[in-house]
Amino acid sequence: MPEQQLAEIEKEHFSTPLKADAFEMDDETKISLISEHFTSIMEILGLDLSDDSLKGTPGRIAKMYVKEIFSGLNPINKPVATLFENPYRYSEMLVEKNIAVFSNCEHHFVPITGKAHVAYISNGKVIGLSKLNRIVQYYSRRPQVQERLTIQIAEEIKRVMGTQDVAVIVDASHHCVSSRGIQDAGSSTVTSSYSGKFKDPDIRNEFLRYIGQ
Ligand SMILES: Nc1nc2c(ncn2[C@@H]2O[C@H](COP(=O)(O)OP(=O)(O)OP(=O)(O)O)[C@@H](O)[C@H]2O)c(=O)[nH]1
Numbered sequence: 001m002p003e004q005q006l007a008e009i010e011k012e013h014f015s016t017p018l019k020a021d022a023f024e025m026d027d028e029t030k031i032s033l034i035s036e037h038f039t040s041i042m043e044i045l046g047l048d049l050s051d052d053s054l055k056g057t058p059g060r061i062a063k064m065y066v067k068e069i070f071s072g073l074n075p076i077n078k079p080v081a082t083l084f085e086n087p088y089r090y091s092e093m094l095v096e097k098n099i100a101v102f103s104n105c106e107h108h109f110v111p112i113t114g115k116a117h118v119a120y121i122s123n124g125k126v127i128g129l130s131k132l133n134r135i136v137q138y139y140s141r142r143p144q145v146q147e148r149l150t151i152q153i154a155e156e157i158k159r160v161m162g163t164q165d166v167a168v169i170v171d172a173s174h175h176c177v178s179s180r181g182i183q184d185a186g187s188s189t190v191t192s193s194y195s196g197k198f199k200d201p202d203i204r205n206e207f208l209r210y211i212g213q
Pocket residue numbers: 105106107144145146147174176177180181182
């Protein structure tokens with residue numbers, strides 16, 4: 001098994017709970033099995049799978065789970081960060097704000113949608129901006145709780161940039177709260193992670209000002 005897959009299974013307090021054999025099955029087998037199981041779910045619900053519009057749904061869902069919305073479970077899909085030298089000696093914080101978050105709640109498997117705002121202070125290198133968006137997208141593409149998503153994004157930026165000076169805010173709506181259950185469409189959930197220099201209230205406030213909070 002590739003090293004990054006093993007590393008993902010070895011548990012940190014912020015790791016997604018994964019089975020030891022999580023990556024032993026290939027994607028095509030996962031898609032085929034999920035499709036079979038989803039066929040059963042739809043049949044139990046009473047749907048007629050010979051219908052032209054419904055018949056492809058189990059396969060579509062299986063492919064979507066493995067290749068799209070849960071593709072971030074497999075560290076093979078983790079974005080590789082492009083780092084650059086910092087000859088211009090930019091030493092202030094860099095903020096990437098309003099990064100789209102499309103995730104799914106691990107309790108109900110319905111969407112979590114919102115925004116992430118991330119910041120770091122360079123420890124020598126700078127990162128290609130889009131890689132910050134990609135890190136957010138990668139960890140969003142798992143069944144999630146927002147607290148863990150926030151920490152996973154922060155830990156990955158710290159690891160890649162070799163600095164503790166990282167801040168992350170996620171502001172998201174949970175469809176399990178809006179479309180079912182309590183059915184409160186107006187509320188959203190804000191989570192944050194501040195490390196290193198961002199523990200300083202002045203630095204933290206500068207970040208909050210940039211993101212308009
Ligand atoms: N802390 C946290 N809770 C979450 C998150 N996403 C969903 N939840 C909550 O997880 C809880 C699951 O509670 P249960 O009581 O087992 O589920 P339920 O019967 O469907 O609860 P209701 O949503 O209240 O109908 C709910 O209160 C959800 O709102 C998240 O990202 N973080």
